[in-house]
Amino acid sequence: MPAVTAPPLGGHTLLVLLVQASLLLAAALLLGRLAVVCKLPAVSGELAAGVLLGPSVVGWLAPDFHHWLRMSQQSQAHLLDSVGQFGVIFLVGTTALEIDLALVRRTTRTSVTVGAFGLVIPLGLGCAWALLAPATLLQAGRDRGLFVFFVGVAMCVSALPVIAKMLSDMRLLHRDVAQLTIAVGVVDDVAGWMLLSVASATAASTLTPRSVAAPLIRLVLITACAMLVCRPAVRWLMTRARRPHTVMATTTVLIVGCAAATQAMEMEASFGALVGGLLVGTAGPEARRVLVPLRSVTLSVLAPLYFAEAGLRMNLFALGTPVIALAALSALVVATVGKFAGALLGARVVGLGRHAALVLAAGANARGVIQIIVAGVGLRLGVLNTASYTIVVLIAVGTTLMAPLVLRWAVRHIPLNDDERARLRQEKALTGAS
Known part of the structure; x- marks a missing residue:
């Protein structure tokens, strides 16, 4: 038949x-x-x-x-959401191309310490807030334990694409503290995707030690496979994909294929896109240069369409009751205090000055892209309802709007050193700026 x-x-x-x-x-x-x-x-x-x-x-x-x-x-x-999903997959994948793993390795102690404090403290405060949140923010029939874990993850993430874009727009990338902020963002970004994958995998069942252990084991296997098998294979592929359109097509297949692989493993597709982008990024600067048009299309078309589609799901009328409005305000305060306090404390522990610590805290507090993605995943999996989704997205927007104000004030109080002056002169020479 x-x-x-x-x-x-x-x-x-x-x-x-x-x-x-x-x-x-x-x-x-x-x-x-x-x-x-x-x-x-x-x-x-x-x-x-x-x-x-x-x-x-x-x-x-x-x-x-x-x-x-x-x-x-x-x-x-x-149908519209399916278009948006391609936007987020390519946004995460092409952003991963720009992650400087060498920078992360050079600043391992500082970036990991600040990143760890900036994850654990807001994660704990976010979980505590979710435990006390009104029942109207929970999706009907869902376990509060999973809601608590998901909200904690949403509270602790940082947005590397937003951090890098802000520092670039403010012409601060030549500063040492800006480079360190990006390194901390890399640590938070990777850890946040891992936590999101665990949260997504447990959404299909009750939150138990076994449901948490299974995705963590998968994460270890994915990391080992990416480093030992996929990394040399991708380098081999990229050295033979000599034409620009071949490099672009190969990269697209890798990013989408890695996203499909993690989705098939009951983890979030965006984490697979991150892994795919990192693998392509290790192939060398030439591959990244060829992929500039793909990143341009992603940033100018696919990503705006995704964020606009995410905004469609927001319903400001859901915040109309005093209880929900108060919950939204308290969530914003908890998220901001937790991230600021965590990153600030971590920066002081490693011996950074007060203003440098403020720069790191302000950068880490910018949730932007990643928290919006987390909110979308939570809504799609039925962990968040419209009201809680709207609150999480409002936190993402609010914390992102705060960051430039603090960054501008704090950086002005950090004097330029000789290396930064040299990088600034080189940057001006390349861009033709005066």
Whole structure:
């Protein structure tokens, strides 16, 4: 008997998807650019685009148009979400290409110490907050233990892409403390993805020692396989992929393939994308140079579309009750205090000065991209409901908006050294800046 083939996508369904994607992307680019002009991270404007087209604004002001767009219809939302998932996979994968593992190795003691303090303290405070959170923030029928663990993970992550972008936009990458902030971001980023993978794997069952041990064992196996088998294989592939389009296609297959592999292992696909990007990044600077167009498309099209789509799921009316609004405010305070205190304490333990410690704390507190991804995963897995998802995303935006203010003030109090002056002169020579 011949296999039954699935019918093609309906004409009206395709039309709505194209209208959704074009409207979201146009609004994301416009509001993202407006945010940059206002010296704010672009991600804040891109999220605002989704909120604008979602139930909080368009759904309230023009319900008929919102209904035609099928923004709340499950099957149509899944189509748009699938496009967004490619955005996050390529965002994580291409960001991993830029991780300087040599820098991490050179600053291992400092970056690991600061990163560890900046993870453990907010993780503990986040779990404590989730234990006391109102029951209305829990998804119906879900175990509070898993909610507590997931919220703790969301509270402790940092956003390496946002940190690197902020420091670049502020022209601080020539400073030693900026390089150290990126190294700490790498530590937090990798640890955060590992914790997210554990949280995702346990979402299918009750949180038990066995459910936590299984994904940790998988993480060890993935790391060993990546270092011992995949790393030399990827280098061999990249040396033979001489043409730029071949390098780009090979990288795409590796990032998506690694994402599929970790998803098949009941871990988060984004962690696989991170591993794939790291593997390609070890192939040398030439491969990274060829992949600049892929990163440009990701940052200018796929990522804004993902963040706008993430904003669609936010419903500000969910914060309308005093209990939920108070919970949101307290969550923001706990997240900020936990991350600041953790990174600040870690920096002081390794002997850094007060202003350098503040720079590290401000950078680590920028949750941005990663916390939004964590929130999306929590909503997709049924761990978070609309109200708790909205709170987590608001924390991501709020902490990201705080970071530039503290960074500008603290860096001004750290004098330039000779190495930093040399790097600044080299940077100006390369860019033609005066």
